[in-house]
Amino acid sequence: MILCCGEALIDMIAEPTVSGAQGFVPHSGGAVFNTAIALGRLDAPAGMLTGLSSDMFGEQLAQALKDSHVDGSQVVLSDRPTTLAFVQLQDGHATYTFVDENSAGRMLRPEDMPDQLTATSALYFGGISLACEPCADAYAALLDRHGAERAVMIDPNIRPGFIQDQTRYRTRLNRMIAQADIVKVSDEDLDWIVPGPETLEEKVPLLLQAGPAVVIVTRGSRGATGYLADGRTVSVPVTPVQVVDTVGAGDTFNAGVLAQLHRAGLLTKQALRAISPDDLRTALELGGKVAAVTVSRAGANPPWAHEL
Numbered sequence: 006m007i008l009c010c011g012e013a014l015i016d017m018i019a020e021p022t023v024s025g026a027q028g029f030v031p032h033s034g035g036a037v038f039n040t041a042i043a044l045g046r047l048d049a050p051a052g053m054l055t056g057l058s059s060d061m062f063g064e065q066l067a068q069a070l071k072d073s074h075v076d077g078s079q080v081v082l083s084d085r086p087t088t089l090a091f092v093q094l095q096d097g098h099a100t101y102t103f104v105d106e107n108s109a110g111r112m113l114r115p116e117d118m119p120d121q122l123t124a125t126s127a128l129y130f131g132g133i134s135l136a137c138e139p140c141a142d143a144y145a146a147l148l149d150r151h152g153a154e155r156a157v158m159i160d161p162n163i164r165p166g167f168i169q170d171q172t173r174y175r176t177r178l179n180r181m182i183a184q185a186d187i188v189k190v191s192d193e194d195l196d197w198i199v200p201g202p203e204t205l206e207e208k209v210p211l212l213l214q215a216g217p218a219v220v221i222v223t224r225g226s227r228g229a230t231g232y233l234a235d236g237r238t239v240s241v242p243v244t245p246v247q248v249v250d251t252v253g254a255g256d257t258f259n260a261g262v263l264a265q266l267h268r269a270g271l272l273t274k275q276a277l278r279a280i281s282p283d284d285l286r287t288a289l290e291l292g293g294k295v296a297a298v299t300v301s302r303a304g305a306n307p308p309w310a311h312e313l
Contacts, residue, residue: 006050006051006052006076006124006125006126006127007044007049007050007051007052007125007126007127007128007129007263007267007272008051008052008053008079008122008125008127008128008129009040009041009044009051009052009053009129010037010054010055010129010134010144011036011037011038011054011055011129011130011131011132011133011134011135011144012035012036012037012038012088012132012133012134012140013034013035013037013038013053013055013057013066013110014034014035014066014088014089014090014105014108015031015032015033015034015062015065015066015087015088015089015090016033016034016035016090016092016304016305017029017030017031017032017089017090017091017092018030018032018094019091019092019093019094029091031062031065032305033065033066034090034252034253034304034305035055035088035090035132036131036132036160036162036255037053037055037130037131037134037256038053038055038066038069038070039257039305039307040129040131040256040257040260041053041070041073041075041260042075043253043256043257043259043260043264043295044075044260044263045070045073046073046307046308046309046310047260047308047309047310048074048264048310049260049263049264050076050267051074051075051076052075052077052078052124052125053070053075053076053079053080054079054080054081054118054119054147055080055110056080056083056085056109056110056111056112056113056117056140057080057081057087057109058087058109059082059083059084060086062086062087062089063082063087063109066087067080076124079122082109083109083112085108085112086107086108086109087108088104088109088110088111089103089104089105090102090103090104091104092252098250099250099251099252103133103167105133105137110134110140111134111137111138111140112139112140113139113140113143114139114140114143115139115143115146115147118143118144118146118147119147120150122151122155125151125155126155126156126272126273127155127156127157127273128147128148128151128152128155128156128157129157129158129159129160129259129263130144130158130159130160130181131161131162131256131259132160133164135161135177135178135181136163136164136167136174137167141174141177142177145177145180148181148184153184154274155274156266156272156273156274156276156277157184157185158185158186158187158188158189158259158262158263159181159182159185159187159188159189160188160189160190160255160256161178161188161194161198162191162194162255163194178198179215182198182212182215182216182217183215184216185217186217186219186274186277187220187221187277188217188220188221189220189221189222189259189262190220190221190222190223191222191223191224191255192205192223192224192225195208195212195222196208198212199211199212205222209232210232210236217234218233218234218274218277218278218280219231219232219233219280219285220232221262221289223255225243227242227243228241228242228243229241229258229289229292231282231286231288231289233282234278237282238282239282239283239289241289241290241293243293243296243297244293244294244296245297246297246298246300246301247301248301249300249301249303250300250303251300252299252303252304253299253304253305253307254296254299254300256305256307257292257295257296257298257299257305257308258293258296260292260307261288261291261292261293261295262288262291264291265287265288265290266284266288269284269287271288294313295307295308295313298312
C-alpha cells in the first residue's frame, strides 16, 4: 500500500451559530491525512502512519480513515490531545491558527516508528509534520529506515511560521529531498527552498540535482508542471470550476498523482527513474481533476472514484 506519514488533525472551521455569533465546527483534516483519505476514495491501497489521540477528536479521525478505506494499522495511539487548527476563510482562501503543543501527532519520536513495513510499497511525507519537532525527526528516521527500497514522494508544504530553527529544518528537509523520488512544491515552496533571484525554471534543476527523479511545481490557477531529471517537462492546465474554497486542494492533487502512478505500475524507484513525459502528464491530469472537485465544494472533501 501507499503509506501516508504525517499529521492528522481537526480543522475547526468558522460558521455562524443560531444566535449569530461565530462558532467553530470540527472537520477531520491535516495535509497528509487529506491525501490518505483521497487515495482511499480513489480506490488506491492507502494506509496512514500518524499519532492519534484517544480523545473524541482522535476517534473522529480514526473513523474517517476507516470510512474512506484507509488502513490504520500503523497509527500510534496515545492519550495526548488532538491537534486543532482554527480555520478562517476569506474569499475562499484559508488561514490557520494551530493548537499543537504536546499533541498526539507532534510528540511522536523516532523510537515510535515501525521496524518493519512488510505491506508498504510507497511512502508519502509532507505538511507541518516535517517542521514540528519531535515528530519531524521521527518521520525523517522512518525515511532513513525504510525509504531505500520504496518509492518516496514528499510535499513539504512549507509554513514558515512553524519553523523554529531554520537551519535544523533546512538540513532535515534537504536530506529527505535527497532520498525522495518525487518532490512536489508550490512556486512559493520552491522560492523558499532555493532562495535567490533565479527564475523557477532555473531553480528546478538545482532541486533535481539533489536526487529526485521528478519535481512537480504547482502554480495555482496556472496549473502544474512536471520536470524530469533529463530536462524534459510536461505541463497541464487547471480544470476550470467554480471555486468554493481551496482547503485540501494540493493534498488531493498529490493523491491523484500517486493513484495514477500506482494504477500504471510506475510507483517504484526504478519505474520513476525511467518515467516518460506522457505517463507523467497522465498522472498530473488526474491530480488536477480530483483537485478541481475538491475546490468546488466546501472543506477538504476529496471525490470518490465513481464521482469522476
